[in-house]
Every structure is written in C-alpha cells, then in structure tokens.
Amino acid sequence: MAGKRSRWEDSDESDADARQSVGTPIARRARDVASNSNKQADGAARAPPEHAGALPAELGAHVRPPPPRKAHLAASFTGKPLPVLAGCRSVDCYERLRKIDEGTYGIVWKARERATGEVVALKQIKVLRGQEGFPITSLREINILLALDHENIINVREVVTGGGADQIFMVMDCMETDLKAFMAKLKDPPAPSEVKSLMQQLLSATAYMHDRWVVHRDLKTSNLLFSMSGALTVCDFGMARHYSDPIKKMSTQVVTLWYRAPEILLGSQLYTQAVDMWSVGCIFAEIISLKPLLPGQGDIDQIERTFKLLGTPNDTIWPGYSQLPNVQKGRWRTYPYNRLRDTFCKPSFAGGPAPLTDRGLELLNAMLTYDPERRISARDALAHAYFREEPPPKPMKLGPMLAAAAERGAGAHRAEPDSPPIARANGASPETRRS
Ligand SMILES: Nc1ncnc2c1ncn2[C@@H]1O[C@H](COP(=O)(O)OP(=O)(O)OP(=O)(O)O)[C@@H](O)[C@H]1O
Numbered sequence: 001m002a003g004k005r006s007r008w009e010d011s012d013e014s015d016a017d018a019r020q021s022v023g024t025p026i027a028r029r030a031r032d033v034a035s036n037s038n039k040q041a042d043g044a045a046r047a048p049p050e051h052a053g054a055l056p057a058e059l060g061a062h063v064r065p066p067p068p069r070k071a072h073l074a075a076s077f078t079g080k081p082l083p084v085l086a087g088c089r090s091v092d093c094y095e096r097l098r099k100i101d102e103g104t105y106g107i108v109w110k111a112r113e114r115a116t117g118e119v120v121a122l123k124q125i126k127v128l129r130g131q132e133g134f135p136i137t138s139l140r141e142i143n144i145l146l147a148l149d150h151e152n153i154i155n156v157r158e159v160v161t162g163g164g165a166d167q168i169f170m171v172m173d174c175m176e177t178d179l180k181a182f183m184a185k186l187k188d189p190p191a192p193s194e195v196k197s198l199m200q201q202l203l204s205a206t207a208y209m210h211d212r213w214v215v216h217r218d219l220k221t222s223n224l225l226f227s228m229s230g231a232l233t234v235c236d237f238g239m240a241r242h243y244s245d246p247i248k249k250m251s252t253q254v255v256t257l258w259y260r261a262p263e264i265l266l267g268s269q270l271y272t273q274a275v276d277m278w279s280v281g282c283i284f285a286e287i288i289s290l291k292p293l294l295p296g297q298g299d300i301d302q303i304e305r306t307f308k309l310l311g312t313p314n315d316t317i318w319p320g321y322s323q324l325p326n327v328q329k330g331r332w333r334t335y336p337y338n339r340l341r342d343t344f345c346k347p348s349f350a351g352g353p354a355p356l357t358d359r360g361l362e363l364l365n366a367m368l369t370y371d372p373e374r375r376i377s378a379r380d381a382l383a384h385a386y387f388r389e390e391p392p393p394k395p396m397k398l399g400p401m402l403a404a405a406a407e408r409g410a411g412a413h414r415a416e417p418d419s420p421p422i423a424r425a426n427g428a429s430p431e432t433r434r435s
C-alpha cells in the first residue's frame with residue numbers, strides 16, 4: 001500500500017504545493033504504519049479491504065458509520081485529541097465530481113460515495129510548501145469538528161486518506177452553497193422573518209460551541225453554509241481553538257479583517273469568545289443590507305471605519321481601552337456618535353419599512369458593543385425580544401433556480417474583493433498566524 005497513490009491525485013491541477021510535503025514526519029509515520037502492517041502476514045486479514053493505512057493518534061481518526069450521529073465522540077469531548085479508534089478508509093471510496101473551492105487551508109471537493117451514491121463534500125488538507133509535518137490548524141479543525149455535534153455545525157462524517165502524505169480528507173455533509181455566494185445572487189435583502197431564521201441558527205451554533213469553550217475566530221458569511229431547505233451550518237474551524245478560564249494569551253492574527261473585533265484590532269492578546277459575537281454582529285448587518293458592514297482596506301482603515309460608524313470608544317464605555325497596545329501607539333480621530341440607527345432604522349426612500357426595528361437595532365448594538373465584557377453572549381442574544389416580535393422566524397428556502405445559481409457561485413467569492421485573513425495580506429505563513 002505504501003507508495004500507491006490514490007486515483008484522487010492524478011488529475012488534480014492544484015495540489016502542486018501540497019505535494020511538497022511528502023516525507024514530513026507525520027506523513028512518514030502514517031506511511032510506516034501502513035507499510036509495517038503490510039509486512040505482517042496477517043495484516044491483510046485484520047485490515048478491511050479499503051483500508052488506506054493508520055493515521056497518527058493526533059488525528060483522532062474514527063470508523064464510520066457512527067450511529068447515532070457522533071454520540072460516542074461527543075461523549076469523549078475533553079478538548080484533547082481523540083484516541084485512535086481504528087484506521088481510516090480510502091478516499092477511493094468516493095468518486096470525485098468537481099472542485100467546490102480552494103481556501104487557504106484546504107481544497108474542497110464535491111464527491112459521491114461509491115457504495116451509497118450519497119453526495120458529500122471532501123476537504124483535502126493542504127500541506128504548504130516548506131511546512132514541517134501535519135498542519136496544526138487542520139489537526140485542530142478535525143479534532144474540534146469531530147467533537148462537536150449540532151445541527152447548525154457542519155457534520156464531519158469521517159477522515160479518509162489516499163496513498164500520499166498530502167492526501168488526507170475530511171468528509172462532510174455537502175451543502176448547496178455558502179451564505180456569501182447565496183447573498184450575491186439575491187436582488188433584495190431577505191425578509192425580516194428570514195433574517196431572524198438565519199440569525200437564530202447562527203446564534204444557536206455559536207452558543208453551543210461557546211458552551212463547550214470553543215471559540216471559532218473566523219465567523220464570516222463565506223464560512224456559513226446554506227442548504228435548499230434554509231438550513232445554515234457553520235464550517236471552517238481552521239482558526240477555532242479551546243479557551244479557558246482564566247483566559248490565556250492568544251494570537252491577534254486571527255479573524256478575517258472585516259469581521260475582526262476591536263479588542264483584537266487594538267492588539268489585545270487576552271480576548272474571549274466575545275470576538276465571535278462581534279463577527280456575528282457584522283454578519284447580522286450584512287444579511288439585512290446585503291453588503292459588508294466594515295470593509296476595511298487594512299488594519300488602520302478597519303479601526304478608522306469602526307470608530308466612524310460606532311463612535312470612538314473611551315475608558316468610560318470601555319474600561320481599560322486607553323491601555324490597549326494599539327491605542328497607546330496610535331492617535332485615533334474622535335467620532336462622537338454611533339450611526340447604526342441612521343444606517344439601519346430609516347424607512348426607504350420610497351417609504352418602505354426600515355431594514356431594522358428598534359428591537360433589532362438593540363440586538364445589533366448589543367453585539368457591536370466595544371467592551372467585550374458587556375458585549376451580549378450568544379445565549380442571551382437567542383433570548384432577545386427581537387426574536388419574539390412579529391414576524392416570527394421562517395426558514396429562507398432556496399428555489400431550484402436560485403440553488404443552481406448559488407451553487408455555481410459558491411467559492412466564487414474569492415474572485416471578488418474580499419477581506420483575506422491577515423496572513424494572506426502580509427505574507428506570513430498560515431501556521432504562524434494561529435495560536
Ligand atoms: N461541506 C461543504 N459543503 C459545500 N461547500 C463547502 C463545504 N465546506 C466548504 N465548502 C465551500 O468551500 C469554501 C472553503 O471551505 P473552508 O472555508 O472550510 O476552507 P478554508 O481553506 O479553511 O477557507 P478560508 O480561505 O476561508 O480559510 C467555503 O467557503 C464553501 O464555499
């Protein structure tokens with residue numbers, strides 16, 4: 001088995017970088033285990049026919065099917081890597097259909113399981129040029145996702161491998177599109193009942209992960225997947241990590257710029273799950289207006305735009321503000337007013353209703369509160385009066401035509417002006433930007 005490459009590699013036009021990583025320590029360990037088991041006389045009998053080689057313990061590989069859905073894994077949630085339960089199946093159990101998207105940390109493929117005909121999404125872990133060993137971010141993503149079990153968090157079914165070190169894939173449920181691509185196809189913003197449904201699902205996933213001490217650190221519309229029936233699921237846990245109380249220092253090179261909380265922008269390394277709630281606020285505003293709330297062109301412009309929209313903070317509304325590293329370093333213009341009401345609560349020119357009611361504005365302001373200690377939590381946001389006022393939440397269904405158009409557009413957001421993670425902007429390696 002060692003040396004045999006999977007059919008998944010042969011026509012892959014975009015894995016040149018990934019191939020550079022063959023021979024990294026973890027890859028070698030995986031290959032060694034595989035070749036040792038081949039040497040054993042009874043190896044073939046013990047391994048299922050499609051077995052592609054055992055993975056290192058850190059991967060927390062598991063055998064499918066796991067009925068009921070990941071119950072055994074959820075029970076073993078400790079925040080530490082899951083134990084090896086057995087080897088992984090081969091990626092050749094799946095037929096490749098098309099590439100959905102290529103992100104910083106992985107290539108996402110649409111595929112069909114040969115045995116069942118089920119359509120799934122496979123995220124191939126990218127091992128970057130010059131990288132030593134298996135990427136820690138992918139290890140975290142796999143471990144965290146395998147341990148989370150919530151209807152609004154993408155379901156990882158299994159991990160499969162090919163013959164090469166660059167051939168490790170996360171098998172996920174396949175969704176029609178992501179929210180960013182979907183919104184790009186809409187002419188008008190979603191109805192208030194649909195906005196409520198989207199926000200309720202996003203908050204429900206966020207509350208669930210925060211209850212388990214997981215902070216996502218990259219919530220944005222392209223990391224929210226969307227199905228025909230209106231179901232929203234959070235994906236891309238590449239930046240996620242466990243945090244603890246008392247909090248420890250974490251990297252400030254996280255969260256895509258446009259969705260980045262002010263405490264991170266201003267250089268604080270001691271931040272909490274409240275950074276996700278800031279991103280949720282930005283997403284809320286983006287859904288009701290169909291445009292990003294704070295599309296900064298760099299860190300300084302991002303801070304400037306934030307202050308211009310929400311008013312420049314001070315120690316009264318945000319105790320400790322003046323001590324933040326980038327407040328001490330820079331001199332920021334003073335904007336006295338919060339302009340959210342002007343932006344979202346005015347009736348349209350033609351006299352149509354304002355995008356947000358007073359209750360909606362209250363919730364948006366609570367999410368975009370400067371002081372992270374006073375920023376609303378996901379649980380409290382779910383209980384907010386906004387969700388109880390008329391009209392009640394109603395799933396936003398994709399019609400077949402819109403679904404097809406959105407699917408064609410999925411992943412296309414990379415061609416549009418976007419807010420890339422800072423590492424892509426400043427050339428730092430992805431590994432250095434996450435801790
Ligand atoms: N399960 C899925 N079903 C359908 N499409 C998916 C799925 N998972 C990911 N995608 C698509 O692939 C894109 C990239 O996936 P993902 O965000 O996980 O990769 P990444 O490399 O971590 O990306 P980034 O560039 O944001 O860091 C998503 O924005 C989405 O459009």
Ligand SMILES: [Mg+2]
Pocket residue numbers: 103222223236
């Ligand atoms: Mg992503």
